[in-house]
Amino acid sequence: MSYKGIHSIDTLYVRPGLDASHLITQDGRAAFVDTGPSSGVPQLLAALDRLDIATEQVDYVLLTHVHLDHAGGAGLLMESLPNARAVIHPRGARHMIDPAKLIAGSIEVYGENQFRELYGEIVPIPEERVLVAEDGMKVSLPGREFELIHTPGHALHHYSVIDRTAQAIFPGDNFGLSYREFDTRKGEFIYPTTTPVHFDPDAMHATIHRLMSYKPQAMYLTHFGRVTELERLAADLHECVNAFVALARKHEDDADRGVRIRKGMFEYLSERLARHGFEADNARLHQLLDIDVELNTQGLEVWLDRGPPSSR
Numbered sequence: 001m002s003y004k005g006i007h008s009i010d011t012l013y014v015r016p017g018l019d020a021s022h023l024i025t026q027d028g029r030a031a032f033v034d035t036g037p038s039s040g041v042p043q044l045l046a047a048l049d050r051l052d053i054a055t056e057q058v059d060y061v062l063l064t065h066v067h068l069d070h071a072g073g074a075g076l077l078m079e080s081l082p083n084a085r086a087v088i089h090p091r092g093a094r095h096m097i098d099p100a101k102l103i104a105g106s107i108e109v110y111g112e113n114q115f116r117e118l119y120g121e122i123v124p125i126p127e128e129r130v131l132v133a134e135d136g137m138k139v140s141l142p143g144r145e146f147e148l149i150h151t152p153g154h155a156l157h158h159y160s161v162i163d164r165t166a167q168a169i170f171p172g173d174n175f176g177l178s179y180r181e182f183d184t185r186k187g188e189f190i191y192p193t194t195t196p197v198h199f200d201p202d203a204m205h206a207t208i209h210r211l212m213s214y215k216p217q218a219m220y221l222t223h224f225g226r227v228t229e230l231e232r233l234a235a236d237l238h239e240c241v242n243a244f245v246a247l248a249r250k251h252e253d254d255a256d257r258g259v260r261i262r263k264g265m266f267e268y269l270s271e272r273l274a275r276h277g278f279e280a281d282n283a284r285l286h287q288l289l290d291i292d293v294e295l296n297t298q299g300l301e302v303w304l305d306r307g308p309p310s311s312r
Helices: 038-050 074-078 093-097 100-110 112-119 201-212 230-250 257-275 282-306
Strands: 006-010 020-026 029-033 058-062 085-088 130-132 137-141 144-150 159-163 168-170 218-221 225-227
Touching: 006 038, 006 225, 020 038, 020 218, 029 137, 038 074, 058 074, 058 137, 085 093, 093 100, 093 130, 100 112, 201 230, 218 230, 230 257, 230 282, 257 282
Parallel strands: 029 058, 058 085, 085 130, 168 218
Antiparallel strands: 006 020, 020 029, 137 144, 144 159, 159 168, 218 225
């Protein structure tokens, strides 16, 4: 799928239609936004080949944040892109130059075996090839400028890419998850991602407002692809963030709070999907929702354990 020089590439992480990298092409030059894991790099290089773009023509690898479903393949990809620079948030740059702590944190979330299965080898990026993305910084391809804005809420090491040429934004994970399987006659379906360890509901609300202040016509989501019904989707995200927070607070003191939050979140999303006109049996719903429900629950529990802002 391509639109205004933006090409969505399925990295085939976990399942088709879950994780996208976006390739932006302009006047013979190119930039990737997010890479997916190392296992997705062959898909990215194949996309360059299909579009007749030489690896030497890629100027940037823009990493919205350093979670491995977005950036795990960056080091490996950079080995094939001799002229590209990796553009990384100041809080995330050191973790891509030396990924030891990033790997350890991911193993803590996923476990050793699942981490190796999902992400394989994480290749470091040489420090001299890293460009630190300060808030408001601009980078460009010929005739096409991108503004990089810091957007916390999902992660403290997160920025979003403003592409005024396409009247579009690449928000990483700060504009939620919208899988194409959930599209119905009522349009696109969306919900937030609250994965560990930096979820902050107040910051996420503020980031959604900031993104919408640019009046984009489209968001290009890593999970998954182009969405355009932005006013409705933004309202749904605000509502859903509040619902997730209320659910976490409801079970904060329960001995089995994780079990209860997971169960409540699955039921909440299933009910929303039914109202949206999505028809599926329980097994299919679990197939599509369980990975996000699990990670979202973990993130909500970390947020609960941090306590109110005044005590952090």
